Amino acid sequence: MQFFDLSRQFNLSDILTSHKTLKELGGMQWTLSKVRVEHDCLSGSDILEGQAVLKSSQNIQIELEWLIQDTGFELQVLFKGIETAACDETLVLVKGAQLVDAAQQKLSAQALSLWIDGTLLPMLPNIRKEIKARLNLWDYAEYDG
Incomplete structure (x- = not known):
């Protein structure tokens, strides 16, 4: 039987969602699960933006915002807030787990970004090609017909 301290308010999702450390995440297998693209054809912008969803072997998802820049000789994929200057908006979202440090304290967004840049992306060397x-x-390229 489980007892809860009724003097505290509990969030049901906090109880039901597993707690994981970055070390535990690093031990999982990760794959590119889904790619979404956002492009306003009327704006004339050369930059494509979207979202990549990475899924682990334990059904944890990390959603990353990305953009594609045309450097003149190649299309370069950059992850927003990790490889570009961070904006005020949330650029990384984790679903299926709450991330904590060794002391079971909630992990900061900066620590997660550093882990993604230094550990997760090198584990997926072909993610940009994927x-x-x-x-x-061709749906987004301009060409003379």
């Missing part, structure tokens, strides 16, 4: 491969870039 993102570009899942897009039909």
Whole structure:
């Protein structure tokens, strides 16, 4: 039987969602699960933006915002807030787990971004190619017919 301290308010999702450390996340297998693209054809912007969903072997998801820049000789995929200047908006979202440090304290967004940049992205060396491969870039290219 489980007892809860009734003097505290409990959030049901806090009880039901597993707590994971970055070390535990690093021990999981990760794959690119989904790619979404956002492009306003009327704006004339050369930048494509979207979201990549990474899924672990334990059904934890990390959603990353990305953008594609045309450098003139290649299309470069950058992860917003990790490889670009961070904005005020949330650019990384974790679903299926609450991330904590060794002392079971909630992990900061900065620590998560550093882990993604230094550990997760190197674990997925072809992620940029996979993102570009899942897009039909001819839908967004201008050409003279």
